[in-house]
Amino acid sequence: MKIFFSLFILVSLLFASDATIEVVKKADSLSSLAVEDASLNYDDTFKLRFFKSLVADLNVISLFNVDRHHRISEYDATNVLVANKDMNYVLRYKMFKADNGILNVEMKLFHDNEIVFSKRYRVNKKNIYMFITHAMAYDINEFMGEPSVAWMKRKVIFSRIIAPKKSEIIIADYTLAYQHVIIKGGLDIFPKWANKAQTAFYYTSLNPLKPTLKYVNIQTAKVKNIISSDGMMVCSDVSEDGKKLLLTMARDGQPDIYIYNTLSKRYKRITRYSGIDVNGQFMGDDKIIFISSRLGYPNVFSKNLNTGVVEQMVYYGKSNSSCSAQGHYIVYEARESSNAFSENTFNLHLISTETDFIRRLTATGINELPKFSKDGDAIIFIKNYKSQSAIGIIRLMHNKNYLFPLKSGKIQSMDW
DSSP states (O other): OHHHHHHHHHHHHHHTTOTTSOOOOOGGGSEEEEEEEOOOSSOHHHHHHHHHHHHHHHHHTTSEEEOOOOEEOOTTOSSOOGGGTTOSEEEEEEEEEETTTEEEEEEEEEETTEEEEEEEEEESOGGGTHHHHHHHHHHHHHHTTOOOOGGGGSOEEEEEEEETTEEEEEEEOTTSSSEEEEEEEEOEEEEEESSTTOSEEEEEEOSSSSOEEEEEETTTTEEEEEEEOSSOEEEEEEOTTSSEEEEEEOTTSSOEEEEEETTTOOEEEOOOOSSOEEEEEEOSSSEEEEEEOTTSSOEEEEEETTTOOEEEOOOSOSOOOOEEEETTEEEEEEEOOOOSSSOOOEEEEEEETTSOOEEEOOOSSEEEEEEEOTTSSEEEEEEEETTEEEEEEEETTTTEEEEEEOSSSEEEEEEO
């Protein structure tokens, strides 16, 4: 047993930094955590809703075996509840109204019956309580010294198809518990955040005569047209500084990739191929990856913007129709079945440009449009399975997947 343990530690040290290697954290090795509710002023329905949101977030950070029992306690009690005395950690919180009805939350984290961490939160509106639970999980993760999960606090923007030729663009949290419809009334698709602060976004409107890229300033509610093109107009990526866009346009009948400068308002054609080049993604300052039909089927290629060299990046899968890059990692969608009479299976795979390893990240359904978090810790994607649409989160180093279903409609595309 000691020999096996030593080998496991050695393998973990060698490969834990490589996300293409599956490093499985066994559930039995995680610390146990219980949650105690000491809330005031709110009804039992809302208390349970908040508790379930918090437990879900604590599970997503993947540090604990979280007890799902909803137990009531006194916030100022010296000891944890008897039922939780054997837990490694106990999180106690209190929701209460203050300052003209504002939702306040105080929390304490106990370890060995001693308070090791505490903090207070507040939001103006009760219906955005889930952003408090996201912040609580984020802060506990930081206290435990783990890699940042800042993506938990970011907003997701997505387009939902609700009827033929009709959609809505929605801003939500990553669990879809909060949803705010910001664009409606037509066929508006492919939303993309315009900056890191998430104060503006781009989207494609198919309502005018030509597909048109529009820009929305959320703070001022102003909308302006950016550029139009016959056939196709999609903003597939925005540079880190927000000054450059990767656009897919079909100005000559076939879709190609262009770089658009938001300051000069000028664009430059990047690919020139008689087939299909779409879904460009920045891969550093001088390279992009994109989907192309150059092999007779969709696959992932890269292009060096300085030398013009085009290189095939993926050698597994025959219909690789979407991708995302982060550092030297690429996640892509591949069709893994060919059934003319039912839905095919599309799974996500992870590769590194520095190794030959391929890691499959999903197993069933249609998994598409993956997107790395800014820090590369997680991947968000769309999953369609058995007539239900959901947002999925993959924790790469924890080897865990989480799904958050959409109650109605179908997710067309999204960004975070």
